[in-house]
Amino acid sequence: MSSEDFDAPGAPGIRPTWASSAKDMVTTALGGSRLWATLGHGILNEVYWPSTGRPQIRDLGFVVAGKAGWHEVKRVQHYRISTPEAFVPLPSVVHQGDGYRLELEFLAHPLRDVLLIRYKLDGEGFKLYTLLAPHLNGEPINSAFAGEDLWARQGETALCLRNNSGLSCTSAGYVGVSDGWQDFDTNGAMTWTYPRAADGNVALTGELAAGSGTLALGFAKTVAGARTLARSSLADDYDDVRSIFIGQWESWGETLTLPYLSPELHRAAGISASVIKIHEDRTFAGAVVASLSVPWGSSHDDPGGYHLVWTRDTVEAALAMIAVGQVDDAARTLAYLIGTQAEDGSWAQNYFPDGTGYWSGRQLDEVALPIILMAKLKALGRLTNSAPVEEMVRKAAGFIVRNGPMSDQDRWEENAGASPFTLAVTVCALVAAADFFEEDERTYILSLADCWNERIEDWTYCPGGTLCAATGVDGYYVRLSPKPADGGIRGAVTVRNVAQGAIAATDLVGMDFLYLVRTGLRSPNDHRILNTVRVVDEMLRVETPSGPSFHRYNGDGYGEHADGSAFDGTGIGRLWPLLTGERGHYAAAAGQQVDPYLEAMVHMSGQGGLMPEQVWDTDAIPRLGLEPGKPSGSAMPLVWAHAEFLKLLATQATGRPAELLDEVERRYRGHPPEARQWHWRKSSPFMQMPAGRHLHFEAAEPFVLHYSLDGWRQTVDQASRETCFGLHAVALTAETLAGCESIAFTFYYPRRDSWEGRDFVVERTPDEAGSTSTGAGVPASIAVPHA
Template sequence: MPNENAPGSPGIDPTWCSSAKDLVTTALGASRVWVTLGYGILNEVFWPSTGQPQIRDLGFIVAGGGRWTELKRLGNYTVATPEPYVPLPTIVHRGEGFTVTLEIAPDDRRDVVLVRYRLEQETSSDADRLRLYPLLAPRLGSRGRDNTAWVEHGALMASQGDCALCLQDTAGFARGSAGYVGRSDGWQDFRKNGRMDWTYPRAEQGNVALMGELDAQEGVLAIGFSGTVVGAHTLVGSSLAEGFGAIRDRALESWTEWGESLRCPGDAASPYRSLTLRSATVLKVCEDRHFPGAVVASLSIPWGNSHDDLGGYHLVWARDSVEAGFGMIAAQHYDEARSMASYLIATQQEDGHWSQNFYPDGTPYWKGVQLDEAAFPILLVAKLYELGQGDGLTGAEAMVRRAAGFLIRSGPISPQDRWEENAGISPFTLAVTIAALVAAAELLSDSAERDECLAYADFLNRRVEDWLYVRDTELCKKYGVDGYYLRMAVRDIFAGRHGPLPIANRGGLTLPAEEVVSLDYLYLARLGLRPADDPRMRATLKVIEGELAVDTPNGVSYHRYNEDGYGEHADGAPFDGQGIGRLWPLLTGERGHLAVQQGEDAAPYLRAMAAMTGPGGMLPEQVWDAPAIPARRLTPGAPTGSAMPLLWAHAEFMKLVAAQHDGKPIELLDAVAKRWGAKRPEPAVWRWRPDAPFEALPPGVGLRVEDGKPFRLHYAMVAGGGDLDGDWPDVQEARSQPAPFGMYAVGFAAKQLKGLAGCKLTLFYEEANQWEGVDHTIALGG
């Protein structure tokens, strides 16, 4: 073949690889490389941070004697590690007449990953001798359309901008080839020719791939990353010179030292020990090196092998970070939890909230706002202080003040729920908000701010059932219950429980809010707002078990909500903006927490979660809930193509193990438990807002009209027996006064309202010289 550049530029449209990871690993040291494994090979490798995948995969073809096999398609392999907390995998592939063993060791001193390989075959005939052919798909700069790849001095190289990689073997490659994916890459070479026929020296500016031929049946490969080609080559050469054994020994020592101090509730023979320790390791692996405390939701891209969207889960969510922080607290690794809290203090927005998600350096990605993400960091900091682990968190009170202020100014309606799909009031978000306000009061030094947090928390807690509990519905009749908690009330407060709720990813489907349920209500008990055995909790559980629970061969799990659309299609095709929601193991964990609080055994839920892991013990975002589809590797109760491992799911498992042992959720704060004793409070003052109004005030309760902007209250009191729908009698005005956290308010004591039928009101905003434009009425209880 002529010594010419590869044909087929620029290659087919690039994708990422499957999110079904066997394992994730990194080194505890200066190295800035994170490795994911899937189908027994290296998948995305991240560098120089957890937010930047740089290759699609690094796999192998085994060929010789007129036949060839690609390891990742073989599907017959095992993954083992020295200990659950030592993520140094040994992968053994078994094919027809051969075995390939791969050992992975990230270098703790360099941005390099080493792969020791050994190919064993049953026959030693020269004619049938097998060789290994590494296949590498660079995606440098986290892009796939403008990489350049080439073969140089026995090494495989690639670059894009200020990103470069080098793949080299201890003995060098016998031959190499650079091509365009789907056109002239190594896999196409074998598919068309049955052997390595092509040796193209270069493929420029496209979706490229590299392949090399190894003469030896055992040796060491190294893949390294740098800002320059020369730098990548130097790092790889240095690691290979130091040797696999020395580098793996260092990694083994550092991970062992870290893991031996993990707390695993129960005895050493606990059936949950392995997954508990592995889960803690996943949380640690997902932490960025340059930005300590930045833990990404997953080192994966859901359904990544079907699209090129970089918006995977290798981003930081404040909610997932706090879930991980509580997981580390469960493992009694307080330093990691403090590091996560410190990172959240640094990434808080000026107004008190956190971006929906962001890269490890703090750069926002999606721009949505979720109230639970503003509340959760308060809970983490409060828990650390409750355990005597908060010392040294400089800026914690300022962070709490900003976050509490945001919650007070913005609540109770959240622009997004925890599933990032709907605006309104959800029991999960509301519970986290209320608990966070009580926690904030414990951490603030200003008495007026403390009082404001507690008063608003009391009011929100009093209104939970008004907003979220429904009766006399079709589901009540179906399950023979008095009522149940909703998934969420829509933005329109007055229509909230019965108004139209859009269902995401279902082609415009809208359902009445009263018909949609979820496990979100469980946090009312988990955070200490309602007793776990409250009749309303039990009634809702009956509906949940009937509507959302599915028994799989691996145990029970739950849908997020009825008619969910986030998951594979009915035929198993990847989610593409439309689909059918599948089962979430983390919800099995949430159900298990309720079992603990109700005095039951959480073992069935722990066993189910443990059984729903992948080959390497990773917990997925979702598991399959329909008949098996072998062609798509979909099996009931087993991982789907969603994110795996999911940080949140692993943290939930760790917390459930701790809750089972301790008898209560780790997130339940003493301050919240003591304030209400899980009973609904009766606040002395109700708070009326234009975006969260109410139509009636109970007797003996004061009224506070408030807003986040200065206003003049234009109002009229209607005497007992008067007509609220009539003309405005005796119009009065009151100028709002500043209140804590940037609010403005006009208040009426309960005695001022005694004997009145109601109040008519509207607001005039002085700064904008504008009337609100809506007349409101509030019926008074006399």
């Protein structure tokens, strides 16, 4: 009996994985279809349907077999890839091997949920076979069936692969045991014709009846639906479908506004804009996932990967689209973010395009950035103060007020505390949100923004730190300082992706401080900024064959191990092209050359022009495809990297960073303010404050402030009043504090009938400016607004 009489052996197969994250290209149509495809190693990788958050296959590859042997083209790795234009993602791939030439074109159908693959094999005596690995709904357990076409199902999702010239023979099997690759490896030819492989990690194999033709891979809720879509697409005229696809992308490309560029940079700009456009969902318009890839995907089966929405990455992408004239895209993103905001005003750490949360952290920058996007759209005249917009801003600002300035996670999603990046965007968001509130609330928000802005250096700048001697400076901004309860800037940071654990906060630097310049809070010539630029250039910068790039921070472990093996929870942090862009933004602000950074980002791209999350930073490991200055096994493309590139191009042309808001620039002009009022909270306490300032005590519940201005010889009890944003406060004016050198205090909480259990002291130091002026735009009167 032949194998076609038996189900495939070897259930359930080996542990599933995704494809390599090193993509050549990503593509989608701009019509009504809901399908996104990725290419890597010259073949089809993950296909996403019906949204960008749902990968449906691992890969679809090809075997070329002849009398002298067989070749799996993705392993031969001798191919080139091209597109009609930089911003038209219609990839053509030519594989060249020993005696054969295989041409492939991957066309996302504009009107149907189908991917078409046109193929042509040249070479005497060769036949072509396709290998398809379903991974429907991102689930490891699928069922596969082989007949006149190939199909698979998992729950209410199905696919069908059909060839317009037919399949000579087909087989279904279990990966690693009875799949097509194992058949060729064992028998040197396709000899197995199993009709079914149920409930496992499955694969499908088909021999293509002719050397040229068109494959159609369709997706639907049912097998019948997927088959109908595949057959209908093959009935369409391929050249007509192709013309529609190209025409839609060319029409879109005509709306791009790119500055005058060299041919190399112009091509990279077109690719970058199209990459961001491709990553926008259509089922959930405005959702932009971080990457249509799974970092180090070929080593594990992560159900999340990077095909998730991070509010931070999404806003970065929207700001980049504004920079190249795609304001409508950014407006859709803002509307989408309004739809995914939580009732408390925050956004989930990351989430699927439908809004379902994945990780559960809270990051203050991800609450602030949508307000900045709103402000940019408002400044362009593309936003009216509609009820949904106003509600979003008020809820987000309220969350920031109640929970800031310390964040539960920094932008690298690793640590709690005060990050210069998070502080920068948070202060800017408060300034931008102020006009959405009545006078008392607006005054309070601006007062809080000024106080936090003035205190940025208290939290994150380290004079005389341990890194000074090695870099020749007298101080620097740290990567992050822990929350005050954990020691603040003198505490330790737990580096979660390395084995050694805690590192002194003063021993860690990162690029985060550069956003203080980009957002207009500090001058590029500020002594502290100049110091830290010198430190990061010496400690984090690496000159690669592609140009300069930077580590996230010293001691980072998010990257491959020394031997090139995949990150598995620990590793060695590699270089990030987006940080090359961030350093380029500082160069632009400081009047330095920007081209070296732009060109480096381009040269760090993959064969198809995609920019990776990380590039390799040490000696080449050819067997793993790791070369210095070239993509590592991390995510590729990274939408944030492409966004950073586009924004840097625009900054070079206009002299203004995309994140800079007019109201912030007018208020601070690159310098810390002299805040009229300082806000004391247990989450952000201080032990010193300049004389001549009002002192505002705040808590989330009613309290009695028990205090003394003369070392506890005389005491005063003052009950708090409920203010806006659900806070309770006691305000002491500068006049009340005049003449005292310090204030000692503690708290009693009536609802709990409980004392704080410790005393606090704030010393009043002479105002270095010799003035008690209100600072930048702060009214002279103290504000304790009622709810």
